[in-house]
Amino acid sequence: MASPEIDALTQALARLPGLGPRSARRAVLHLLKRRETALAPLVLALQAVEARLSTCEICGNVDTSNPCAVCTDPRRDTSALCVVEEVADLWALDRSRLFPGRYHVLGGRLSALDGVRPENLSIDALIGRVAAGGIDEVVLAMNATLEGQTTMHYVADRLGDFPVRVMQLAHGMPVGGELDYLDEGTLAQALRARRPV
Amino acid sequence: MASPEIDALTQALARLPGLGPRSARRAVLHLLKRRETALAPLVLALQAVEARLSTCEICGNVDTSNPCAVCTDPRRDTSALCVVEEVADLWALDRSRLFPGRYHVLGGRLSALDGVRPENLSIDALIGRVAAGGIDEVVLAMNATLEGQTTMHYVADRLGDFPVRVMQLAHGMPVGGELDYLDEGTLAQALRARRPV
Numbered sequence: 001m002a003s004p005e006i007d008a009l010t011q012a013l014a015r016l017p018g019l020g021p022r023s024a025r026r027a028v029l030h031l032l033k034r035r036e037t038a039l040a041p042l043v044l045a046l047q048a049v050e051a052r053l054s055t056c057e058i059c060g061n062v063d064t065s066n067p068c069a070v071c072t073d074p075r076r077d078t079s080a081l082c083v084v085e086e087v088a089d090l091w092a093l094d095r096s097r098l099f100p101g102r103y104h105v106l107g108g109r110l111s112a113l114d115g116v117r118p119e120n121l122s123i124d125a126l127i128g129r130v131a132a133g134g135i136d137e138v139v140l141a142m143n144a145t146l147e148g149q150t151t152m153h154y155v156a157d158r159l160g161d162f163p164v165r166v167m168q169l170a171h172g173m174p175v176g177g178e179l180d181y182l183d184e185g186t187l188a189q190a191l192r193a194r195r196p197v
Numbered sequence: 198m199a200s201p202e203i204d205a206l207t208q209a210l211a212r213l214p215g216l217g218p219r220s221a222r223r224a225v226l227h228l229l230k231r232r233e234t235a236l237a238p239l240v241l242a243l244q245a246v247e248a249r250l251s252t253c254e255i256c257g258n259v260d261t262s263n264p265c266a267v268c269t270d271p272r273r274d275t276s277a278l279c280v281v282e283e284v285a286d287l288w289a290l291d292r293s294r295l296f297p298g299r300y301h302v303l304g305g306r307l308s309a310l311d312g313v314r315p316e317n318l319s320i321d322a323l324i325g326r327v328a329a330g331g332i333d334e335v336v337l338a339m340n341a342t343l344e345g346q347t348t349m350h351y352v353a354d355r356l357g358d359f360p361v362r363v364m365q366l367a368h369g370m371p372v373g374g375e376l377d378y379l380d381e382g383t384l385a386q387a388l389r390a391r392r393p394v
Contacts, residue, residue: 003249003261003266009242009243011242012235012242017220017223017224023214025285026215026285029259029284029285030213038212039246041209043240043244043247045208047240048202049202050237053229062226062229064200064202068200087226088226091226
């Protein structure tokens with residue numbers, strides 16, 4: 001029999017991915033018992049983000065500045081562009097610090113099932129960035145799913161008229177993967193793309 | 198390469214129980230992409246709780262009112278008291294709606310290892326509530342752990358001088374439990390407390 005305020009907080013937290021009703025209750029109790037060290041800092045952190053949140057007008061990243069920190073970073077290689085489906089993919093790739101260039105977030109993937117057509121994704125904006133010049137290489141880093149690969153081929157077609165190298169990610173065994181546990185699709189890719197030792 | 202504000206929010210969320218760095222990032226992305234439907238309501242819910250959070254001076258529950266909603270509920274049976282270790286236990290029991298009385302939160306359990314002694318728990322406050330009269334039955338609903346049971350026996354001793362029934366929870370097989378998967382301690386308890394069908 002918690003108060004309406006505590007119930008509302010529990011429900012708001014339970015809607016986050018990775019949290020259900022039970023873990024949301026545990027999180028709320030954690031916050032209630034640590035008002036100064038957990039609850040207050042979380043409120044401040046959320047407010048700070050809420051006040052300054054925006055979508056980058058260049059690449060589609062969400063950040064507290066617009067253009068985002070990636071697009072305004074002077075150390076970035078402006079001649080390389082990595083195209084991803086979602087902001088989460090941008091973050092995942094950028095955490096690895098392996099790609100020196102900038103990004104372009106499509107905002108989803110082509111899907112006949114979900115009714116997502118090319119005009120629903122920021123493909124025209126991507127073409128615009130490439131048409132503006134200065135870009136040598138475009139890496140299409142879509143998910144290795146059917147819809148991701150469909151999107152990749154569509155975007156590759158659209159980029160065919162421009163003097164840029166259009167690249168895709170390598171497919172094969174994940175590092176640490178065991179043959180016995182791999183699905184057939186991955187195995188087939190790994191075998192097809194085999195190379196000398 | 199997220200902004201400092203987004204990093205701070207991710208870290209604040211990652212400290213919640215049940216969330217790690219990866220799930221906190223997913224939760225932050227979820228919030229960023231749903232500013233109006235997820236981020237704003239969460240900020241409001243947290244602020245509402247933070248503004249009114251207090252510990253109940255009667256039972257030790259945390260709530261947005263003091264005394265808490267349980268202690269001020271006129272439909273509660275004031276002659277029955279259920280003693281629990283933590284606020285989480287109170288919530289768990291109260292969700293089941295099986296106990297009609299009120300609660301008393303000890304704030305932990307006796308532990309030689311962690312240096313928790315009787316004076317560190319709200320045992321004196323419990324004695325005070327019982328000594329004030331009007332209570333017929335005290336249910337000691339401690340965890341079925343070594344420390345929980347030690348605490349239970351200590352509290353039961355302290356309550357020995359008062360004209361109240363001091364009860365403990367039943368031990369045995371959990372509902373849906375399979376013999377083959379039960380630990381020996383539970384099996385022994387279930388066998389020892391066997392009763393006619």
